[in-house]
Amino acid sequence: MKKYLPLAVVALAVVFAAGCASKRAKTDDAAGGDTMSSTGATTSPDDSASASGVESAGSVGGDMAGGVGPSGELGNRRIIYFAYDSDEIRAEDQALIAAHAQWLSKNPGGRVRLEGHTDERGTREYNIGLGERRAQAVRRALALQGGADLQPPTISFGEERPAVVGETEDAFAQNRRVELVYGN
Amino acid sequence: MTKRNILSLLGALFALAIAAPTALAQLRIDITSGVTDPVPIAVVKFAPDASAAATFDFAEIIQQDLERSGRFRLLARERMSASPSRADAVVVGDWKALGTDYVLVGRSAPAPAGQSVVDFELLNVLNGQRLLSERITVPTSTARNGAHRISDRVYEKILGVPGAFATRIAYVSVDGAPPNQRYQMIVADSDGEGARAILESRQPLMSPSWSPDGESLAYVSFEARASAIYVQRVRSGERRRVSARRGINGAPAWSPDGGKLALTLSGSGGNLDIYVLELASQALTRLTEDPGIDTEPVWAPDGASIYFTSDRSGGPQIYRAVPTPGDRPRRITFTGSYNARPRISPDGTQLAYVTLEGGGFKIAIQDLANGNGRLLSKGRFDESPGFAPNGALLIYASRERGQGVLATVSADGLITQRLKSDSGEVREPAWGPFLR
Numbered sequence: 001m002k003k004y005l006p007l008a009v010v011a012l013a014v015v016f017a018a019g020c021a022s023k024r025a026k027t028d029d030a031a032g033g034d035t036m037s038s039t040g041a042t043t044s045p046d047d048s049a050s051a052s053g054v055e056s057a058g059s060v061g062g063d064m065a066g067g068v069g070p071s072g073e074l075g076n077r078r079i080i081y082f083a084y085d086s087d088e089i090r091a092e093d094q095a096l097i098a099a100h101a102q103w104l105s106k107n108p109g110g111r112v113r114l115e116g117h118t119d120e121r122g123t124r125e126y127n128i129g130l131g132e133r134r135a136q137a138v139r140r141a142l143a144l145q146g147g148a149d150l151q152p153p154t155i156s157f158g159e160e161r162p163a164v165v166g167e168t169e170d171a172f173a174q175n176r177r178v179e180l181v182y183g184n
Numbered sequence: 185m186t187k188r189n190i191l192s193l194l195g196a197l198f199a200l201a202i203a204a205p206t207a208l209a210q211l212r213i214d215i216t217s218g219v220t221d222p223v224p225i226a227v228v229k230f231a232p233d234a235s236a237a238a239t240f241d242f243a244e245i246i247q248q249d250l251e252r253s254g255r256f257r258l259l260a261r262e263r264m265s266a267s268p269s270r271a272d273a274v275v276v277g278d279w280k281a282l283g284t285d286y287v288l289v290g291r292s293a294p295a296p297a298g299q300s301v302v303d304f305e306l307l308n309v310l311n312g313q314r315l316l317s318e319r320i321t322v323p324t325s326t327a328r329n330g331a332h333r334i335s336d337r338v339y340e341k342i343l344g345v346p347g348a349f350a351t352r353i354a355y356v357s358v359d360g361a362p363p364n365q366r367y368q369m370i371v372a373d374s375d376g377e378g379a380r381a382i383l384e385s386r387q388p389l390m391s392p393s394w395s396p397d398g399e400s401l402a403y404v405s406f407e408a409r410a411s412a413i414y415v416q417r418v419r420s421g422e423r424r425r426v427s428a429r430r431g432i433n434g435a436p437a438w439s440p441d442g443g444k445l446a447l448t449l450s451g452s453g454g455n456l457d458i459y460v461l462e463l464a465s466q467a468l469t470r471l472t473e474d475p476g477i478d479t480e481p482v483w484a485p486d487g488a489s490i491y492f493t494s495d496r497s498g499g500p501q502i503y504r505a506v507p508t509p510g511d512r513p514r515r516i517t518f519t520g521s522y523n524a525r526p527r528i529s530p531d532g533t534q535l536a537y538v539t540l541e542g543g544g545f546k547i548a549i550q551d552l553a554n555g556n557g558r559l560l561s562k563g564r565f566d567e568s569p570g571f572a573p574n575g576a577l578l579i580y581a582s583r584e585r586g587q588g589v590l591a592t593v594s595a596d597g598l599i600t601q602r603l604k605s606d607s608g609e610v611r612e613p614a615w616g617p618f619l620r
Contacts, residue, residue, distance in 0.1 A: 121545065123525040123538050123567055124390060124612065125435040125448065126493055126500055128411070129456045129477035132432055136454040154454060155410055156432060160388035162362050167565070167586060 069110065069182030070103035080138055082176045084119070087133040089141050097138070100180060101146030114138050115179040116156040117163070119172035124158055131156030138178045211376030211590065211603040211610070218254035219598050223342055225250060226259035226284045230302065231269035231291035239292055240324070242302055245331035246288065246338070249349045252375065253339065254599030259284050271305040271314050279309045286315075288338055293319070300324045304334055306341055315341050328377065348572040349374060352616040353579065354392040354401055355590060357381075359608030369403060371418055374572075374615070376603050382418060393436050393445075394616045401614075402426070402436035402445055413447060415463070426463065432456060437482045437490075446471070446481035446490050458492050460507065471505055472513060478503075480525045484532055491516065491526040491535070500524040502537055517550070519557065525568065528552075529575045534595065536560070536569040536578055547580050549595065560593045561600075568612045571595075579603075579613040 069075065074096050080089060089097065104110055116135030118127040135154035143150045162175045227247045232239035250256040259282060268274045269291040279287050290304035299321060306316035316337060322330035332350035339347030353376075357368045367389040372379035383389060387406035394401060395415075402415045411433045416423035427433045431450035438445060443463055450456045458471040458481045472478040476496035483490055489506045494513070496503075499521045505513040517523035522540035529536070532552070539548040544564035550557035560569075561580065569580040575595060582591045584602070588609030592601045603610075 120565065122522070122540075123480065123493070123500075123545075125479045126477060126495075126524050128432055128434050128448075129450075129479050129495075132450060132454045132456065133477070139454075153452070154431075157388060157406070160390060160406070161365075165362060165586075167583070 069112065069180070070099055072099065074099035075103060078180045078182075080178045080180075081173065082134055082178075084172070084176065085130075087130070087137040089137055094141075097141045098145050101142045101144075101150060104142065104150055104152075105146040111183060112152045113181045113183070114152055114154045115161075115181055116154060116158075117161060117175055117177050117179070118159050119175045120159045120162065120167075121172065122159075124160070127158035128156050128160075129158075131158045134176075134178050138180075211372065211379065211605055213252055213376060214602045214604065216591075216600045216602055217598070222255055222257040223286065224257045224259065224284045225286040225288065225338075225342075226264060226279060226282070227288045228264060228267050228269070228290075229261065230289075230304070231267075233292035233294055235294055240300065240327040240331075242290060242304075242327070242331045242334065243288075245328055246335045249332060249335035249347075249375065250338065252601065253347070253349075254594065254601070255339070255343060271307045271317070274307055274309070276307070276309040276312055285310055286338075286342060288334075290334070295321070298324055300327050300330060302330065302334070306338055328373070332373070332375075345576050346574045346618070348574040348577065348615070348618070351573055351618060352398070353590075353613055354394065354616065355581075355610050355613040356389050356392065357605065357608055357610050358588070369401070369416075370610075371401070382416060382421060383423075390612065391435055392612060392614045393438050394614055395438050396440055396442045396617055398617045398619050402438060404434055404436065413445070415445075426466075427461060435480050439483050440485055440487040446483060446492075448479040448481065458490065458505070460490075469507070471507060482526050482528060484528050485530055486532060491528060493524040493526065502526045502535070516552075517557075518555075523548070527570050527578075529571050529595070530573055531575055534571075534575075536571065538567050538569065547578065547593070549578075558597070560595075560597050561591070566591075570613060570615050572615045573618045579615050581611045581613060 077096050080093050104112060114135040116131030118130045132154060135156055139152060139154055163177065164171045164174050227243045229243045247258050251258045263282060265278060268289050271289060274287050274289060287307045287309055288304060290302055293301040293303055295301040301319060301321045303319045305314060307314055318337065320330050320333055329350055335349040336347035351374045352371055353374055354371050357370050358365055360366050367385045368381040369383040369389050369392060370379050370381055385405060385407050390404040392401050392403045400415055400417050402413060404411050405414055412428035413426050413433045413436045414423050415426050427447060429449055430452045431454060432448060434448040436445045436447045445461045445463060447459055447461055448456050449459050455475060456477045456479050457473055458478050460469045460471055471490060474494065474496045476494055478492055478494045480493040481490050489504050491502060491504050493500050494503050501515055501523050502517040503513040504516050516535065520539050520541065523537050525538045527536045535550045535552050537548055538545050541559060545566055546559050546563060547561040547566050547569045548557050548559050560578065563582045565583040567581050569578050571578055577592050577594055579590060579592045582589050588611045590603040590610050590613045
């Protein structure tokens with residue numbers, strides 16, 4: 001669901017934001033539907049690049065794209081979990097991968113994005129690399145089962161978007177994951 | 185409703201409009217350990233200028249600075265029997281009797297509107313020698329910074345190392361529970377005061393890096409639901425997206441000349457390598473080419489080489505690359521299974537990094553000349569170390585009772601402090617350069 005605010009409203013919002021807090025920028029609000037924009041920091045007009053970035057921010061619903069994608073017991077499972085320091089897909093998740101690969105190859109218009117995550121142990125930027133490795137592993141597995149044309153985009157959040165907060169082994173296990181996010 | 189009521193209501197609304205979005209995590213500093221033989225010093229309350237209406241208490245801020253450095257023991261004001269404002273009025277015997285070695289005195293001088301002029305003198309009461317006699321002029325609105333500058337001078341005169349009180353730090357603050365977290369990029373004085381958010385987002389903000397002139401921050405923002413690197417001017421808030429290529433855009437690090445950023449890119453294939461982006465021309469040069477994860481670059485202070493994390497040999501280790509074609513990166517760390525996120529001391533002799541030791545992630549420091557290393561912290565989740573511009577201290581992120589806090593440790597490991605937020609968690613500190 002895309003919703004662009006009329007330019008004038010955005011401009012007003014920018015003026016308002018600039019008035020209240022001229023030295024700070026506020027980016028998107030992906031949690032809400034409307035992308036209330038923005039860029040208090042960006043007083044310069046040639047900074048429209050970040051404004052457009054903000055508009056697209058609301059376009060992928062992240063956690064709320066439930067209506068699209070495969071259904072059924074396997075199709076409704078959208079998260080693949082990993083062992084510590086591993087990007088290996090567990091044998092028990094192969095059926096899940098197969099169900100999604102099958103649906104994607106039958107629905108060429110269907111879009112999925114692979115979001116890789118790690119637990120909070122280790123350094124942040126290195127974890128961005130590990131999350132990417134996991135997302136790429138799922139991408140390869142999908143292509144293996146659904147055909148080489150299946151090349152969904154990947155994104156890694158590393159440890160920055162945990163599913164749960166906590167320092168227990170259980171929390172770590174829930175955070176080491178790749179989410180299949182359907183949408184457009 | 186009376187006019188006065190309307191005015192106060194308007195005032196309240198305005199205050200809300202400002203206060204609500206800028207409700208910030210305020211940092212509080214606690215010294216957790218110090219040296220055993222701190223230098224005894226007395227900072228006497230500065231004499232106000234007779235013509236000025238209200239005077240800022242410079243001495244109080246200087247006292248706090250020196251105390252928090254862990255290197256000084258401050259004489260309490262109520263124990264002082266006199267309040268001289270000039271060195272020639274100091275009766276050295278009286279101060280010696282109170283067990284103090286140094287006395288700092290000062291006074292405000294007449295100044296044009298909006299300015300503060302302060303004269304200060306530092307006296308060694310053991311030999312009667314006057315060590316400092318200086319004047320600073322600051323806008324009254326930044327009087328606090330003026331006090332930090334005096335602290336810097338006193339610190340340097342007595343300890344032989346420049347102080348880093350009149351500097352700033354940047355860090356990321358996070359509040360809320362997943363998936364509705366709020367991320368803020370904060371800039372504050374080195375003592376945590378004057379904090380303000382220069383950016384706020386519902387998507388992750390990461391990896392702040394100061395420009396060498398202290399005017400700009402480079403950072404990673406996921407605001408477009410993909411990583412991108414921005415450069416933002418701290419004062420005006422104006423910002424520019426400098427890298428939003430396919431795949432990962434991460435770990436920006438400013439070159440010492442301020443003209444380039446080292447950064448991590450992956451392309452759509454997901455292979456992270458280090459690149460150098462020239463900011464003016466946008467010209468991109470590849471520095472590493474390896475199927476492993478290469479990331480977390482940082483420049484040596486002379487700009488001649490770049491240190492980074494790579495797991496090309498298995499687990500993450502620290503390597504050093506020189507931008508010469510055909511030159512293979514050289515491995516720097518050999519002890520332990522996990523060494524990552526390097527930072528180099530301002531004099532280029534020390535390497536600080538994160539190491540896995542006894543099941544926890546800790547801050548370590550290594551002498552680059554002889555490879556000798558030692559641990560500087562003892563947490564389980566310590567990360568993101570960075571040097572103060574004087575090289576005497578490091579700041580890093582730690583966890584305490586499940587909450588992200590900031591901590592500092594002196595490079596000799598003797599003095600530790602915690603900078604704790606009163607709300608939410610704080611992480612990824614970056615200490616800014618000396619300001620001119």
